[in-house]
Amino acid sequence: MNHFKQKYLPTLFFIFIFCSLTIAYIVLVFINYDANKTMMEGLVKTNQLNIVKGYKRQIDEWLSVKKRIVFSASTFLSPLDPKKNYHEIRQILQNAITTGEFRSVYIGYENNAFVTGINWNAPKDYFPTQRPWYTVGKKRNEVTITLPYIDSDLFKDVISIVSPVYRNHELIGILSSDLILDAIQKEILSINLPFNGFAFLVSKNGQILLSPDGFSEHKCSGCEPAISAILSNEKNVGTTTYLHNGEKYLVFYEPLENSDWIFATVLNEESIFGELDEQLFGNVIMAICFGLFGVLGVLFFLFLSRKIFEHKRLLDSFAHSNVQAMAIVDKKKHIVLANEPLKNFLALHESIKVGQPLVYLQEREGKQGLIQTIIDSVNEVMNETLNAKIMQLPNEETSECYVLQVMPIIEKNEKIEGCVVTINDITHEYRLETHAKEHEQIMIQHSKMAAMGEMVGAITHQWRQPLAALLVLMGMLRVQVKDKMISEERLVESFDKAVEIVKFMEQTLQSFKSFYKTGQEREYFDCATVIEEVVSILKPIARIHNIDLSFIYDYKKDYPLFSYPNYLKQILVNLVSNAKDAILEKNSNSFEGHIIISLEEGTDGYTICVEDDGLGIQVEFEEKLFKAMQTTKGTKGTGHGLYLCKLLVENKLGGSIHVHSLSNPTIFSLFLPKGNSWTKMS
The missing domain is CATH 3.30.565.10 (Histidine kinase-like ATPase, C-terminal domain)
Structure with missing residues (x-):
């Protein structure tokens, strides 16, 4: 029973804690569901209002550019007469079409004269002053945008930007340009509204200008209740709601600055909370999975912890073994680990303190020569070479020998994190090697002595003949000198020969x-x-x-x-x-x-x-x-x-x-x- 408690109780405790946290998380998700629902609605409203403002700003800028082009064209047309300057007027109209990307640009005068920038001939019963665009421009007396009207050329609804043309402060005509609404149509279609939403443009009198279904109010059945909700709302900008086919919708709208248009978006409220419900379901499933993975993670962590503990125990056993002296130094050259054999090697009277800088060993009584060698080697490895250093430290007086190894600890990014210092006693191997070298030297000397015997024999033979010649020469000289039978010249020659033999x-x-x-x-x-x-x-x-x-x-x-x-x-x-x-x-x-x-x-x-x-x-x-x-x-x-x-x-x-x-x-x-x-x- 005690063995079971020691082995499995910590694991069961961790699993219980993790499961409790998972259940608490699920409960917290349900508790905060209503609050999240309200917050979600607020965030959606804020987001949709920002979308409305953003696209409303883009349409305003688009219309503003068109208005400036129409106004500039009206300024150039002011001094020109339609009879005298027909071609100049037509050129200005064509330039305006190109610059403003209009479908057509034309001008009607008070005398019902008419000039257009496209190849279109007006019918005989066509009177510009009676056209909707002319009456709107004359009534507003400024650059303005018309409501949709039936075009005489296309026979379908169009929208125009009109500008009055004055000469000497007197109205002489109205300049009109037909808009190509395809660009705005594409923008509306590209709006990625969540929750089955859509966007549309409507005039302030409730006439649909643009919708996802096209340029016609008959093509947008969902727009009518939304328009009714907007027109019935007393606020010019903001949010309203309506019911349609048993479902509740949120409407976000804001009027444009450069026209009588209103830009609006519509979202299905049930779709909003439907996604929130899906997220709630997903959070619950995720919490359950998280709990399961957590339990498995705890089990795996405990497994790894046991392995790490075993490795740490082996490392501690190795570091504190009596086989070799060992120390670990960090990148700041502070001692992280030092075992008892190192203290004995350095002849220190007290244990080495972990956390102290390596140089503190210089202040302790011990083998200062060996301590200084260790410090110098660590500095060399960590500051200069970054390579392992292995050196023998023989003591000729005691015939002892140690091997000092300084191994750098280098990360994958080639940054040094410290080093491992080990000292091994190789006195026995050193003495065997020394003895082998001495034996080797003795063998070389014996070989030399044997060769010397050869040389002595060679010299003995080499000297035998000159010595015999020298003795014969001296004997002959002795007889000849005694009998006074040798001349002075002959005597000198004999002495020279003797000297040559000696040399x-x-x-x-x-x-x-x-x-x-x-x-x-x-x-x-x-x-x-x-x-x-x-x-x-x-x-x-x-x-x-x-x-x-x-x-x-x-x-x-x-x-x-x-x-x-x-x-x-x-x-x-x-x-x-x-x-x-x-x-x-x-x-x-x-x-x-x-x-x-x-x-x-x-x-x-x-x-x-x-x-x-x-x-x-x-x-x-x-x-x-x-x-x-x-x-x-x-x-x-x-x-x-x-x-x-x-x-x-x-x-x-x-x-x-x-x-x-x-x-x-x-x-x-x-x-x-x-x-x-x-x-x-x-």
Whole structure:
């Protein structure tokens, strides 16, 4: 029971709260329904009055432009006589038609003269002064708009704008222009009235001018009760109502300023509240759906919350684990999280306070060097590089080593939000690596000592012949001096020869000394010169074993390199020594062997090949040829020679070593990259 309460009671509580809120919302919707109904009616009335005013303003502006054009035309016609200036009058009328977009423009005079701007000939019984447009213009004595009347040309209702024409303050005629009401008709049809509404134009005497059904009062059956309601209302502008076919309608109307017209719109009241009822129904359905989705949302939220809680628990466990020291810093460089191992790493006497700036650690007693390194690394990552920084922090005195990692936290918009700082103790791995390097160095020194034995043997052989010659020369000089059988010139010549022999021995000794000088710095040297030194020292001992050691290269060229010449010498001595041993295993001293060293220049570096015609290498040794503790010489080999060659070539010289042919002949090749040797040498 307790387990049920702990696991499901919070979920049921959330569902109960959400369902209660949903029911309260539905009740509130019904309570406010009547108020919303009244408010809806008020909003509709306000909106419709605004629509009426807006379209009334557009029609007023349209009529105002037409009136100005008619008035301007009447002004131009005032000084013209219909008999003398017939063509000028007709041109003015045609211009007015074009400018005002009238169906026709014409003028009638007091003497019943008549001029029109269109191609229409008036009948003989046509008297302008008796036409409705003439009588209206004369009666109003201003630019005005007529009521619909039967046109003599079209034989249907038209509306005209008329203007009196005066000359010397005396009325001489009336100018009339027939309106094209299609534009207003389109405007009325384009009015998007809700609730089955419609709009129409009516004169103040109740005659329909324009309606959605056209230019006729017989085509708008719904307009008649609306017109009756407008005319019976005492207000000139506003709202009224009427009943028609058992339904109630709202009428909104306002008179035009430039005419005796009234613009009106009609809405069905039941349609207004019908939509409100639909909205009420929709709100109830939406509330129910909202409640259902809310319950599902609560369940999903609880599911996610449980997942987030589990992830947070894992993160907290990781952050406070004793495996590694860890801290999280926000974008203001304030500490958000710091675990206990970090405090121990920094040798602090108290726990690290969350929320403090990172630099506050400088004020605490601890490993200030490590603290300063952390602060500098965080500043570099967050202010400059925005990239992760990983660095080793070795302590030579204690042989301890830590790895500091500063990982930036970057949002999708590439803005940094903070960083994660971790410190790992890699002392064990560091000591193993140090031991491996020391062992590697010992192996290199052993290899060097082994090669030195080769060199000592070569020098011993090289010195044997000059020492014997020097002893013979000294013995001959002793006898000749004792018997006084040598001239002074002969004595000087003998001494010069002795000096030459000693210089040769000294040169051999200097080559040996330079071969194994202790300098381990990179330097500029000529690759061919270094190989020549190796060949000159190893050639005598090769000759002892009836082996021809030769060096092939283009002596006219320079081969500059910026690297370690001693390591290159050591590699070549190992390869030549292996080649010599392979030849001796194949042949006795009675057969001549060959070792050829070649040097070629490529685009990116130099290729040195060591070729011999010895016994060769078995195929099964090819894959493990350059691995440690692997030898092709059985008990005679140590398994370090080629492994050290590969180690020196790749780690020291930055090149590579390969075997291109296992036998007939055996060929090893070294590739040494140039880098920027040419630029530095020049």
